[in-house]
Amino acid sequence: MSGRRLLLVDDDPGILRGLTWSFDGYEVLTADSREAALRQVRAHRPAVVTLDLGLPPSADDATEGLRALEEILAIAPETKVIVVTGNEDRRNAVQAVGLGAYDFYQKPIDAEVLGMIVARAFALYDLEEENRRLASSRRPDFCGIVTASPAMQQVCRMVEKVSRSGASVLVLGDSGTGKELVARALHDLSGRKGTFVAINCGAIPENLLESELFGHEKGAFTGAVRQVKGKIECAHRGTLFLDEIGDMPMTLQVKLLRFLQERVIERVGGRDQIPVDVRLVCATHRDVEKRIAEGLFREDLYYRINEITVRIPALRERDDDAVVLARHFLGIYGEAQGRKRLKLGADAIAAIRAHPWSGNVRELENKVKRAVILADGPVVTAFDLGIQAPAGAEDGDGAGGGLATLRELRDEAERRALSAALAAADGNLSEVAKLLGVSRPTVYSLLKQHNLQGGTA
Ligand SMILES: Nc1ncnc2c1ncn2[C@@H]1O[C@H](COP(=O)(O)OP(=O)(O)OP(=O)(O)O)[C@@H](O)[C@H]1O
Ligand SMILES: [Mg+2]
Structure with a gap:
C-alpha cells in the first residue's frame, strides 16, 4: 500500500485531466465511475480518494457517489475519502461525512484549496499508518515488560544475559520505573526451581526485619509462640528480592553480609546453621554510593550485592x-x-x-x-x-x-x-x-x- 497514492474519481474527463496535472507530486490514479473506482481501490489501495458524488448513471444526484463511498470504506477503511459535491449540496456532504468520509469540498474546484485538503488527508493517513506500524511492531512482552525504547530494550537484553548466571544483581531506578518487574524477570528466566520471595527492607521496623529475614525459633522473644522460617530460607533454590536495600539498618547489613559470605543462616533464638541456596536481587531508588560516603551503607556489602548493576532509565528518558x-x-x-x-x-x-x-x-x-x-x-x-x-x-x-x-x-x-x-x-x-x-x-x-x-x- 502506498502512502503517496491518490485516486481521483469524477465523470468529467476535463476535471480529471486538470486535477491530474495539478497533483503531479502524487502517484495519481483516476476513475470515472463507481465500478472503476472500486477496481482501483482493490488493486492499488490509494491513501486518499477525491470522490465526485454525482456519478453515472445518476450523475444528477448523490446516490451512486454515496454508494461508492460506502463500498470504498468497506474495502479499505483506512482510506481518506474527500467527497466533492455540487455547490448547493451541503446535505449530501454532511451525510457523506456521517458515512465516514474524511472531509468534503464543494464545486467549483479550486485546485489550490483542494490541494491543501488532500495534503492534510495524506498527513493524517501517514500518522495513522505510523500508528498501526507501532502497534504491530511492538515486541511481544519480555516477561511482562512492555517497551519500544532502545534504552529499555538494552535493559531487557542485559536481564536475559545475566539471569542464568547466578550473579547478585542490583537494580537501580527511580521509584515506579519497574524495578520489581525486572527482578521478577531475572527470576523467571533463571531456571531456578524455587520461588521468588520479596521483602521491602524500607517498610519493616528494624526490630522485626531481622526475624522476617532470618526467621525465629519458638520462644526466641515474647510473642514467638512457634517456629517461623524467614524470607531467606523461603527463597531456598529460588530468588530473594531485597527491595529498598538502601534503607536497610546498619545492624542488619552486618548480618546480611555474613550470610552472603557463608551462605548459612541462624534463625533468631536458634543455634543450627542452616545452609540456604538463594540468588540475590536487590533494588533501591537511593544513591547507594552517597549512602556509603555518609557512613550509612557498608561498602563491603555493596560489592557483594552489586556484582552486576541494572540501571532502569526514567520514563521520560525512554522515547515514546x-x-x-x-x-x-x-x-x-x-x-x-x-x-x-x-x-x-x-x-x-x-x-x-x-x-x-x-x-x-x-x-x-x-x-x-x-x-x-x-x-x-x-x-x-x-x-x-x-x-x-x-x-x-x-x-x-x-x-x-x-x-x-x-x-x-x-x-x-x-x-x-x-x-x-x-x-x-x-x-x-x-x-x-x-x-x-x-x-x-x-x-x-x-x-x-x-x-x-x-x-x-
Ligand atoms: N515496562 C513495563 N511494562 C509494563 N508494566 C510496567 C513496566 N514497568 C512498570 N510496570 C508496571 O508499573 C508498576 C510499577 O512497577 P514496579 O513495581 O516494578 O516499579 P518499582 O520501580 O519497583 O516501583 P517502586 O519504586 O514504587 O517500588 C507495576 O504495576 C508494574 O507492573
Ligand atoms: Mg518496587
Missing part, C-alpha cells in the same frame, strides 16, 4: 514509551472495565508526551486506570487522565500512536454537544434543536445514532 505503555494499560484496564474500544485522543497523546512523569510507570498506570473510569465516550482525553495538554494540542498536530480518527473526534464532539444541549434544555427536543442550530428530525436521528435518551418533543 509513555505513549506505548499508556496504550498497554488502556488495553488491560479497558478490558477489565468492559471498555475495550477506548482510544487515546490526540490531546491525550500530546499531554502524555509533555508530562514529566516523575512517578514513572506507576504514575502512568494509575492515571490510565482513572481515565478508563472517567472517560465519557470512546476517546480518552487529557482531562480524563488528569494531566495538562500542551497549548495547541487540540488540533492534533504531531500526535502519533493511538490517534483517534477525525471521525471519532467529530463523533465525540457531537455526542458531548448533544448531551450538554439535552441537559440545558431539560430534555425539550425543540429547544435542543434550537440550541444546536439543527432541525428536530436531525436531533432525533442524532439521538438514535448516539444512543442517547431523548426527552419531550
Whole structure:
C-alpha cells in the first residue's frame, strides 16, 4: 500500500485531466465511475480518494457517489475519502461525512484549496499508518515488560544475559520505573526451581526485619509462640528480592553480609546453621554510593550485592514509551472495565508526551486506570487522565500512536454537544434543536445514532 497514492474519481474527463496535472507530486490514479473506482481501490489501495458524488448513471444526484463511498470504506477503511459535491449540496456532504468520509469540498474546484485538503488527508493517513506500524511492531512482552525504547530494550537484553548466571544483581531506578518487574524477570528466566520471595527492607521496623529475614525459633522473644522460617530460607533454590536495600539498618547489613559470605543462616533464638541456596536481587531508588560516603551503607556489602548493576532509565528518558505503555494499560484496564474500544485522543497523546512523569510507570498506570473510569465516550482525553495538554494540542498536530480518527473526534464532539444541549434544555427536543442550530428530525436521528435518551418533543 502506498502512502503517496491518490485516486481521483469524477465523470468529467476535463476535471480529471486538470486535477491530474495539478497533483503531479502524487502517484495519481483516476476513475470515472463507481465500478472503476472500486477496481482501483482493490488493486492499488490509494491513501486518499477525491470522490465526485454525482456519478453515472445518476450523475444528477448523490446516490451512486454515496454508494461508492460506502463500498470504498468497506474495502479499505483506512482510506481518506474527500467527497466533492455540487455547490448547493451541503446535505449530501454532511451525510457523506456521517458515512465516514474524511472531509468534503464543494464545486467549483479550486485546485489550490483542494490541494491543501488532500495534503492534510495524506498527513493524517501517514500518522495513522505510523500508528498501526507501532502497534504491530511492538515486541511481544519480555516477561511482562512492555517497551519500544532502545534504552529499555538494552535493559531487557542485559536481564536475559545475566539471569542464568547466578550473579547478585542490583537494580537501580527511580521509584515506579519497574524495578520489581525486572527482578521478577531475572527470576523467571533463571531456571531456578524455587520461588521468588520479596521483602521491602524500607517498610519493616528494624526490630522485626531481622526475624522476617532470618526467621525465629519458638520462644526466641515474647510473642514467638512457634517456629517461623524467614524470607531467606523461603527463597531456598529460588530468588530473594531485597527491595529498598538502601534503607536497610546498619545492624542488619552486618548480618546480611555474613550470610552472603557463608551462605548459612541462624534463625533468631536458634543455634543450627542452616545452609540456604538463594540468588540475590536487590533494588533501591537511593544513591547507594552517597549512602556509603555518609557512613550509612557498608561498602563491603555493596560489592557483594552489586556484582552486576541494572540501571532502569526514567520514563521520560525512554522515547515514546509513555505513549506505548499508556496504550498497554488502556488495553488491560479497558478490558477489565468492559471498555475495550477506548482510544487515546490526540490531546491525550500530546499531554502524555509533555508530562514529566516523575512517578514513572506507576504514575502512568494509575492515571490510565482513572481515565478508563472517567472517560465519557470512546476517546480518552487529557482531562480524563488528569494531566495538562500542551497549548495547541487540540488540533492534533504531531500526535502519533493511538490517534483517534477525525471521525471519532467529530463523533465525540457531537455526542458531548448533544448531551450538554439535552441537559440545558431539560430534555425539550425543540429547544435542543434550537440550541444546536439543527432541525428536530436531525436531533432525533442524532439521538438514535448516539444512543442517547431523548426527552419531550
Ligand atoms: N515496562 C513495563 N511494562 C509494563 N508494566 C510496567 C513496566 N514497568 C512498570 N510496570 C508496571 O508499573 C508498576 C510499577 O512497577 P514496579 O513495581 O516494578 O516499579 P518499582 O520501580 O519497583 O516501583 P517502586 O519504586 O514504587 O517500588 C507495576 O504495576 C508494574 O507492573
Ligand atoms: Mg518496587
